[in-house]
Amino acid sequence: MSQTVDRALSILPLLAEGPADLGRVAERLGVHKSTALRLLRTLHEHGLVYRQSDQRYRLGARLFALAQQAVESLDVREIAHPHLVDLNERCGHTVHLAVHEEHEVLYIDKVESRYPVRMYSRIGKPVAITVAAVAKLLLADLPETERRALAQRLDYPMYTSRSTPNATAFLKELATVREQGWATDLGGHEESINCIGAPVIGADGRAVAAMSVSAPNVVVTAEELLTLLPLVRRTADAISREYSGRTGSGPLPDRALAASPAAASPAPPHAHPTEDHP
Amino acid sequence: MSQTVDRALSILPLLAEGPADLGRVAERLGVHKSTALRLLRTLHEHGLVYRQSDQRYRLGARLFALAQQAVESLDVREIAHPHLVDLNERCGHTVHLAVHEEHEVLYIDKVESRYPVRMYSRIGKPVAITVAAVAKLLLADLPETERRALAQRLDYPMYTSRSTPNATAFLKELATVREQGWATDLGGHEESINCIGAPVIGADGRAVAAMSVSAPNVVVTAEELLTLLPLVRRTADAISREYSGRTGSGPLPDRALAASPAAASPAPPHAHPTEDHP
DNA sequence: AATGACGGTTGCACGATATGCAACGAAGCA
DNA sequence: TGCTTCGTTGCATATCGTGCAACCGTCATT
Incomplete structure (x- = not known):
């Protein structure tokens, strides 16, 4: 312009x-x-x-x-961080938080694994959008048309034999993710690394962020990792509740609309530093 | 403009x-x-x-x-990284790499402590320029005039009682650092955190980067940390040798000019994607 | 519902401002 | 010394960015 x-x-x-x-x-x-x-x-x-x-x-x-300041002023990140640390302390694995923006999905927070084997990733790095659990979660509840358009536009690099091969497979995977409310990446990006993830839900009921736990085969098998699913979902829900008062899984939050839920619900969705325009 | x-x-x-x-x-x-x-x-x-x-x-x-691409294309970082990891594995503490640019000193790489207590810092974050060990190292061998001018221009926030209080003290500290070839920050930024650092020397004999090891009091005392000095200097020298063939400490690298040192010396100083200046 | 206020958006005429040119200066090289 | 290459400067031209005023959509108020 x-x-x-x-x-x-x-x-x-x-x-x-x-x-x-x-x-x-x-x-x-x-x-x-x-x-x-x-x-x-x-x-x-x-x-x-x-x-x-x-x-x-x-x-x-x-x-x-x-870039530093930008990432630090993201309010989801602010709220989520302690939960991520908590999760990491419970399971010991690497925990990621990611958001969707424009045509990319990128990590905005990370808590390192306590095991010596670490995976390569960095805050600010765009994720492998066609395979990563967090990417699937974020793209899964895009509006139908956008989702289709995006799926067509993407490349589908075969990082491993289990990578998502094409748009059709990807859309099918997204449908599954959308339905079950959680996602996995089982060796789709790096042969020996598995992830499971769950979405953070915003006030509009859509995923504003997604978190995942990643661990290499040598530490836990895919099956063992899946046993962490309830914990991961509970963490994501805790973040959602604090962020917007809604949750992704379980019963829909009618109760949030009904009486006064008092407990932990209506936190201010955005945390503006200074509000100087009255 | x-x-x-x-x-x-x-x-x-x-x-x-x-x-x-x-x-x-x-x-x-x-x-x-x-x-x-x-x-x-x-x-x-x-x-x-x-x-x-x-x-x-x-x-x-x-x-x-x-920012991601920028930091990844820094050649010093590329060369230094494995050495930093190595050092971290030996001593367990947080290891930083920093460069000086314009009027700031900033971290360009970091290997996290293996101890549960971690310090807050992030790649890309400007360091506390008046107290950090890496900052002192990088500013210490600026040309005399530049150093004085910079020292005058700076603010001297008293993070703790042991922070550098003013320009005079800072210049004196830089002189010491310049002479001894290594630097410390003993509680000057955060009361309970100590650092020791050493410079990475470029082809022109000046510091192109600086590295440091940081640890909180609760893990090791300042004296114990100082016993790591030889190891830190050896690591910095190893990086310098690989980067430019020169080293900061010890005898001046006449031998690099004399016969063929065969072993580990004459690596390509810069790893430019294309070498267009013969 | 109608009204008003507010914030974002558009098209346009004016002139400030970005542009390319040509000339200069400074290194590096033969 | 002369030649080439690359960065830099001053300047005249007209392009391009600017502010204005009007428009539109949304929200709150009566």
Whole structure:
């Protein structure tokens, strides 16, 4: 919409590929060097771009700081964190929290396994959207049409022989997940790693986040992991209750609409830092 | 330098404080609503800004992905990581790696303590620049003038009674660090946490990164932690050797210039995807 | 229901502002 | 020394971003 800003922002993914010099940036943008220079300078002033000693540009520190602040201000994360820690203390495995945004699903919190074997993942990293338990949970209750459209658009990389192979299989899997209210990933991303997950439900009754427990085969078998399901669902429900007053599994929360549930229900859904506009 | 881009980028830190609606953004920027709208739309198209269901804007997913890619393309980090893991396995404590950029020092890697007590820090988070061991190491071998200028410009928050109180004390501390080639933070940031650190030396002989081991008092006393110093320095030197062939401590690397050290020295200093500067 | 207030959105005319050009400066190389 | 390459600067042009005013949808109030 705004040409100048558009060009400037296009520099970021370009630099994410690796450091580049002025000439290359100008070339890739299709603009004159002097133009690229001015854009880079502006990005530099805001700390989004850093000029290293060999004069080439790369992504800058402020980007981290921003991503940092962004993830910390997510209210679901705030509420969920203690529950995740709690769950981790009970079962010892890696616990993840993820949200769906735009066309990606990404981890926003993680509590590391207490076992020496750890899986590779990082907060902010987009998940394998076609196989991860959390991704299935979040996409499962998208509106019908969106779900179909998304499924068509996706790639279906075969990480392992048990990865979701195509859109049809994926939609079928989503239907199952939607119905049962929980999801698994049994070796679909990495041969030896299994996950089970459950959704965090928002005020509108849809999944606002999803959590999962992951463990490698060498620690527990898939069957053993599945015995944790009740615990995982209870944790997810506890988060949902605190976040929105609704829960994903069990009886629908009519009681939330009926009398005054007093106990733990009507917490403020969003936690705004300052409310200065009366 | 470029007004439009400047304005657009100013939105990011603004949203980092928390979600905001169009009106607030326009007001904070001092521009008309329609202008703010166009800027936000452009940011949105690039995924840097996300519009949540209540129509308010907040920072978007791509920011995470970018920060992610940026940190992963740092070559020091790549080289250092296995050494950090190794060190963690030997001593059990939290290990950090940090770099200096612009006017900040920030963590770019971390291996969590194996003890239940963990300290709060996160990759991408700027460190307490006046007290952290890694910060002292990185600032210690800045050119004289830059160091003085920086020291004057800084704030000196008294996190604890042992925090660096002012510029004079800081410069003196840096001189010590520079001379001895390692640094400590004994309760200067959090009363009960001690750190020791050592620098990673680049091809130009200056610190390109710094690493540290941190542990709370309840696990090991400061004296006990100091006994790890040789191990920490050896690890930092190993990283330096692999990264640039030079080391920080011990005899100056004449031998690196003399015969062929065969063993572990002349690794490619930078791992650029494409080497376009011969 | 009707009214008003509020926040977001659109189209447009104006001119501020981003653009490419050309010339300059600074390294690196033969 | 001359040549090439790359970053930088000043400037005239017109493109592109800007603010205005009007419009629309939603919500709250009477």
